[in-house]
Amino acid sequence: MRSKSPCRARNLLLPLILLASVPASADLKEMNEAYSAMNAGFAFSDDQAANLETGAANFGVNGVSAGGVATHIALLAYYSVACKSLPVDVIKQRRAEHIFWIIRRAPKSELFNYATAIDRIFLSGDRLADPDRFRQAAALWMKQIESHPQDRTIQQSASRFLELGDPAAAAALLRRLGGSRSLGSLYGLALLGVVAKDYRTGDSAAVDDAVRTLGFCRAGTGRTTPELGCETDRRRWILDNRSGRHAVCRWQDRLGLYNRKS
Numbered sequence: 001m002r003s004k005s006p007c008r009a010r011n012l013l014l015p016l017i018l019l020a021s022v023p024a025s026a027d028l029k030e031m032n033e034a035y036s037a038m039n040a041g042f043a044f045s046d047d048q049a050a051n052l053e054t055g056a057a058n059f060g061v062n063g064v065s066a067g068g069v070a071t072h073i074a075l076l077a078y079y080s081v082a083c084k085s086l087p088v089d090v091i092k093q094r095r096a097e098h099i100f101w102i103i104r105r106a107p108k109s110e111l112f113n114y115a116t117a118i119d120r121i122f123l124s125g126d127r128l129a130d131p132d133r134f135r136q137a138a139a140l141w142m143k144q145i146e147s148h149p150q151d152r153t154i155q156q157s158a159s160r161f162l163e164l165g166d167p168a169a170a171a172a173l174l175r176r177l178g179g180s181r182s183l184g185s186l187y188g189l190a191l192l193g194v195v196a197k198d199y200r201t202g203d204s205a206a207v208d209d210a211v212r213t214l215g216f217c218r219a220g221t222g223r224t225t226p227e228l229g230c231e232t233d234r235r236r237w238i239l240d241n242r243s244g245r246h247a248v249c250r251w252q253d254r255l256g257l258y259n260r261k262s
Helices: 028-042 046-054 069-082 088-105 131-147 152-162 167-177 180-192 245-254
Strands: 194-197 204-208 227-232 235-240
Touching (some): 046 069, 069 088, 152 167, 167 180, 180 194, 180 204
Antiparallel strands (some): 227 235
């Protein structure tokens, strides 16, 4: 059964920077360009997006220069949030084309340092869910990891993409990176059964009880009682499921993963 998630972070007008994942050497100019492009795309009219998509706007639209990664980020934001005039199948295709381009050409884009979900493709729970194109994008991320096996930034971005569609693969990457905090977030999402996020804010947007699982966890309690647990590094999280999703939300809040308690 799918339902709106009862555990949502504070709604923000603009996506927050994910401080834990921003490298100390982040290029502020590139971060600002990605941020500006994303927010411009959220506000595009259909005509503005069409002109940028077709190349008719040679000098860009609303401060977004034509060509380059900023164009793809802006159009991805538009198709994810603002576009209502095109058929859903067309929106899915165009979103995927821009996501594929960014993974292939700019896998270290500053887009992945923002708490937005425009770079994601979900398996279910959303009108733009697209399992086939999720698998294509996942394969592109795996190819990037194979080509750059020591690049932690690419591995982190890939795990972010995979977290709802292939949590086992995401967990494997996070263990390799030693990200116990990110693993805790991943386990929480799995227990909540989150299947989709809000494209603009990155908040959990839909859950499905059928996919609630901790099966990919490295070590579990093995109990059949309502108490569930998993171990990451040397820290142990015990989740009391008897109170339902709200208990998990409070647990996540204690880890600092949400701005306020549920």
